[in-house]
Amino acid sequence: MAVDPPVQHVVIIGAGFGGLAAARDLASAPFRITLVDRRNHHLFQPLLYQVATAALATSEIAWPIRYLLRKHKNVTTLQGSVVGVEVQERKVLLDGEEPIFFDTLVLATGARHAYFGHDEWEPFAPGLKTLEDATKIRRRILAAFEQAEWETDDAERAKFLTFVIIGAGPTGVELAGTIAELAHDTLRNDFRNFDTRSARVVLIEAGPRILSGFSERLSAYARRALTRLGVEIKLGHAVSKCGDAGVELDGVFLAAKTIIWAAGVAASPAADWLNAPADRAGRVLVEADLTVPGHPNIFAIGDTAHVETADGKPVPGVAPAAKQEGRYVAEVIKARPRGKDVPRPFTYKNAGNLATIGKRAAIVDFGWISLKGRMAWWIWGIAHIFFLIGLRNRLAVALNWLWIHTSGERSARLITQGEAKKGGIKL
Amino acid sequence: MAVDPPVQHVVIIGAGFGGLAAARDLASAPFRITLVDRRNHHLFQPLLYQVATAALATSEIAWPIRYLLRKHKNVTTLQGSVVGVEVQERKVLLDGEEPIFFDTLVLATGARHAYFGHDEWEPFAPGLKTLEDATKIRRRILAAFEQAEWETDDAERAKFLTFVIIGAGPTGVELAGTIAELAHDTLRNDFRNFDTRSARVVLIEAGPRILSGFSERLSAYARRALTRLGVEIKLGHAVSKCGDAGVELDGVFLAAKTIIWAAGVAASPAADWLNAPADRAGRVLVEADLTVPGHPNIFAIGDTAHVETADGKPVPGVAPAAKQEGRYVAEVIKARPRGKDVPRPFTYKNAGNLATIGKRAAIVDFGWISLKGRMAWWIWGIAHIFFLIGLRNRLAVALNWLWIHTSGERSARLITQGEAKKGGIKL
Numbered sequence: 001m002a003v004d005p006p007v008q009h010v011v012i013i014g015a016g017f018g019g020l021a022a023a024r025d026l027a028s029a030p031f032r033i034t035l036v037d038r039r040n041h042h043l044f045q046p047l048l049y050q051v052a053t054a055a056l057a058t059s060e061i062a063w064p065i066r067y068l069l070r071k072h073k074n075v076t077t078l079q080g081s082v083v084g085v086e087v088q089e090r091k092v093l094l095d096g097e098e099p100i101f102f103d104t105l106v107l108a109t110g111a112r113h114a115y116f117g118h119d120e121w122e123p124f125a126p127g128l129k130t131l132e133d134a135t136k137i138r139r140r141i142l143a144a145f146e147q148a149e150w151e152t153d154d155a156e157r158a159k160f161l162t163f164v165i166i167g168a169g170p171t172g173v174e175l176a177g178t179i180a181e182l183a184h185d186t187l188r189n190d191f192r193n194f195d196t197r198s199a200r201v202v203l204i205e206a207g208p209r210i211l212s213g214f215s216e217r218l219s220a221y222a223r224r225a226l227t228r229l230g231v232e233i234k235l236g237h238a239v240s241k242c243g244d245a246g247v248e249l250d251g252v253f254l255a256a257k258t259i260i261w262a263a264g265v266a267a268s269p270a271a272d273w274l275n276a277p278a279d280r281a282g283r284v285l286v287e288a289d290l291t292v293p294g295h296p297n298i299f300a301i302g303d304t305a306h307v308e309t310a311d312g313k314p315v316p317g318v319a320p321a322a323k324q325e326g327r328y329v330a331e332v333i334k335a336r337p338r339g340k341d342v343p344r345p346f347t348y349k350n351a352g353n354l355a356t357i358g359k360r361a362a363i364v365d366f367g368w369i370s371l372k373g374r375m376a377w378w379i380w381g382i383a384h385i386f387f388l389i390g391l392r393n394r395l396a397v398a399l400n401w402l403w404i405h406t407s408g409e410r411s412a413r414l415i416t417q418g419e420a421k422k423g424g425i426k427l
Numbered sequence: 428m429a430v431d432p433p434v435q436h437v438v439i440i441g442a443g444f445g446g447l448a449a450a451r452d453l454a455s456a457p458f459r460i461t462l463v464d465r466r467n468h469h470l471f472q473p474l475l476y477q478v479a480t481a482a483l484a485t486s487e488i489a490w491p492i493r494y495l496l497r498k499h500k501n502v503t504t505l506q507g508s509v510v511g512v513e514v515q516e517r518k519v520l521l522d523g524e525e526p527i528f529f530d531t532l533v534l535a536t537g538a539r540h541a542y543f544g545h546d547e548w549e550p551f552a553p554g555l556k557t558l559e560d561a562t563k564i565r566r567r568i569l570a571a572f573e574q575a576e577w578e579t580d581d582a583e584r585a586k587f588l589t590f591v592i593i594g595a596g597p598t599g600v601e602l603a604g605t606i607a608e609l610a611h612d613t614l615r616n617d618f619r620n621f622d623t624r625s626a627r628v629v630l631i632e633a634g635p636r637i638l639s640g641f642s643e644r645l646s647a648y649a650r651r652a653l654t655r656l657g658v659e660i661k662l663g664h665a666v667s668k669c670g671d672a673g674v675e676l677d678g679v680f681l682a683a684k685t686i687i688w689a690a691g692v693a694a695s696p697a698a699d700w701l702n703a704p705a706d707r708a709g710r711v712l713v714e715a716d717l718t719v720p721g722h723p724n725i726f727a728i729g730d731t732a733h734v735e736t737a738d739g740k741p742v743p744g745v746a747p748a749a750k751q752e753g754r755y756v757a758e759v760i761k762a763r764p765r766g767k768d769v770p771r772p773f774t775y776k777n778a779g780n781l782a783t784i785g786k787r788a789a790i791v792d793f794g795w796i797s798l799k800g801r802m803a804w805w806i807w808g809i810a811h812i813f814f815l816i817g818l819r820n821r822l823a824v825a826l827n828w829l830w831i832h833t834s835g836e837r838s839a840r841l842i843t844q845g846e847a848k849k850g851g852i853k854l
Contacts, residue, residue, distance in 0.1 A: 039842070040569060040570075040573060040840070040841070040842040041840075041841050041842070057484035057485065057486045057487070057839075058484065058485075058839075058841060058843065059484040059838050059839035059840075059841055060484065060838075062841055064569075064617070064840040064841075066617040066618065067617055067836070067840065070616040070617045071616070073619070075619075076576070076619040076620070077576075077617075077619075078573075078576060078577060079570075079573040079576075079842070080577070097577055131841065131843050132843060132844060135843075142467060142491075143467075143506075146467060146505075146506040149503075149504075149505060149506075150505060150507070150524055189497040189498070190491070190493040190494055190497045190504075191493065192500070192502075192503040192504075193503070392826075392827075392830050392834075392836070392838055393838070395826060396823065396826065396838075399819075399822060399823065399826070403819050407819075409494070409819070411486050411487075411819055411820070411823075412484075412485075412486035413467070413468075413486075413491040413494065414467070414468050414485060414486055414489055414491070414558065415466070415467040415468070415506070416485065416558050416559060416562075417559060417844055
């Protein structure tokens with residue numbers, strides 16, 4: 001009589017786009033799957049800047065991970081914080097919980113912002129990766145306007161009304177455009193002691209142009225569109241200092257009470273856990289099948305992995321890439337017990353590159369065609385609603401956008417997790 | 428030639444139901460009005476329990492105060508924390524800002540939960556008054572289920588799956604009913620290591636019945652409806668201890684990791700600021716025209732004031748009462764410069780008393796008629812949507828409720844402002 005082989009235990013760390021895609025695709029096979037994440041929710045990061053700028057509610061772009069996997073009875077979701085991996089003993093070490101043993105491990109632990117050796121800048125210039133980051137940035141932006149309303153000295157008030165965004169990739173551009181709209185349009189009638197349109201939004205980029213991932217033509221269009229919204233763009237300027245009073249650009253000080261960091265990311269410490277080779281951003285240099293060198297049962301995907309396309313370019317750290325990698329890894333893991341070799345190494349299929357500039361313009365690059373302006377904005381909007389999970393959130397986000405476009409109002413202008421205190425409003 | 432009299436400056440402290448109603452009604456008169464609140468938002472407290480139980484997003488029940496008053500150019504809104512009033516010099520003292528001088532002052536500073544001399548219980552048994560309270564309680568409820576999923580010992584797990592609500596007024600009943608639905612319905616398919624239906628929801632009330640503000644018949648109905656939802660009701664039990672492991676009831680210990688306080692409120696320190704006579708809960712004993720005794724230019728309204736109806740009963744601490752008082756005070760203040768006496772003392776018009784038990788039952792008492800069950804639930808729902816401010820939030824809340832009722836899903840199941848850490852999930 002044949003004995004059933006023991007059920008293979010696949011452990012996935014991280015429920016971002018990559019980890020979630022892997023879990024869903026693996027769930028159809030007879031594995032035992034455990035998905036561990038520090039958070040209880042999967043986050044739709046591409047719209048996080050809209051939470052930071054008071055357009056969307058936190059719950060409209062986040063879903064409980066276990067809810068998304070509720071129908072897959074072979075998947076257990078655990079909220080916990082991974083602190084290491086013991087490769088030989090095949091166990092994942094957790095903060096405050098017993099270790100979890102694995103047969104196969106998928107590391108999809110994502111990235112955090114990187115301050116290029118200036119971690120001391122973080123308190124003054126928060127980055128945007130989590131819901132807490134988003135509500136913190138929202139609080140700082142709105143509280144700056146609140147403090148400006150108290151201020152009687154014009155020079156002091158100007159500091160509260162200067163918003164600096166460092167880094168002109170998609171997130172920096174989206175934030176700058178939306179903050180400019182907030183100041184020049186949404187908040188226009190709400191203050192008595194100053195004109196919100198006097199606010200300055202300054203976008204700082206060390207490189208020679210904004211949105212350098214796009215063609216020069218689209219990048220130039222985006223620059224014009226941002227300028228039309230009132231954003232000041234400073235190209236070729238590196239920030240040399242960052243503090244509670246402002247930033248220093250090539251020796252020149254710019255006074256600003258609100259600074260946002262959108263300049264760089266670093267991978268999570270997964271490479272350190274494995275003692276694996278990594279690129280400068282800390283991403284594991286994986287094999288062609290996305291396994292960690294020397295560890296055929298450990299995979300790294302998404303922002304945790306450095307993957308190259310056929311022409312030697314790195315696969316970008318975007319949601320579609322992470323999803324494709326998650327699905328690919330699931331395919332590899334499912335093929336193995338059947339004795340099949342995986343037919344081909346991972347290949348990245350570029351689904352297109354999108355960025356939006358305020359609520360009326362966007363740029364879209366599909367490779368075979370590129371678009372800008374209103375039409376691109378519609379493609380951007382429809383694509384983002386399509387990729388949201390679940391009908392309810394699609395309806396809610398569509399309703400919110402419709403509302404913002406017709407009324408100019410933003411519904412989530414809340415200062416929370418901080419209130420008025422000695423010396424002003426708590427940041 | 429006649430000289431215009433100087434414009435009277437009315438300062439309102441607090442933008443709850445009372446303060447906001449006063450500001451809106453006063454804005455039509457030629458006053459200069461300043462509205463100060465510690466928060467930047469007005470909160471629809473009657474639905475706060477739905478944020479705490481993951482049904483609604485924070486932004487669906489809160490609006491920026493200055494946005495609500497944007498069309499009244501004679502109203503200035505300031506976010507700041509009042510620390511005292513100098514009655515003789517007619518100035519309001521603020522934390523970290525210059526004082527504000529007033530001709531007329533309206534104190535609408537609301538209430539906080541009261542622990543009847545046991546303030547040390549607060550960390551273990553948070554109350555529900557602010558958006559932060561609501562997201563904290565939501566985090567604790569959801570994190571308790573997350574921790575139960577890790578737990579291997581049944582007795583330990585039971586502690587995480589026991590939810591104690593202290594106080595069976597409307598808030599306690601609404602929380603207990605909704606947490607029971609969450610455990611027995613919403614979360615049913617989402618966990619692998621235990622059955623969420625094994626969760627216990629215990630509602631503790633020191634008095635002889637729940638919802639004592641209603642008739643015995645409606646109260647008995649509510650009790651049956653709650654019991655049907657699986658809530659254990661303990662009447663005539665006073666909590667004698669409260670800690671991180673549970674509560675003690677008349678000497679008997681009940682192990683529970685999640686405790687919520689819904690037992691009592693105390694007024695803000697406004698009476699202390701004025702050195703004015705107050706009742707036991709700290710509410711100012713105001714005159715028939717809602718002025719503070721001896722200070723005809725200072726009013727107290729809402730939860731800050733102890734007001735009695737014609738038959739000597741205290742006016743309840745509910746939104747309609749605060750609104751009526753705010754409007755009345757505006758009428759008094761507007762009548763004075765015209766040399767008119769206010770025709771009559773304040774009278775409270777009872778608009779009806781409503782409470783809901785889960786998502787299918789409610790009780791409604793209009794005085795001339797009382798209702799229970801489905802029909803009452805519809806009245807409750809329609810009334811609450813009607814009293815929300817703005818079409819957008821009405822649509823958003825209605826959409827959410829429709830979704831919850833048809834799918835059983837709750838959209839705001841987010842654990843935020845706290846993540847997994849040493850020894851479990853941060854609370």
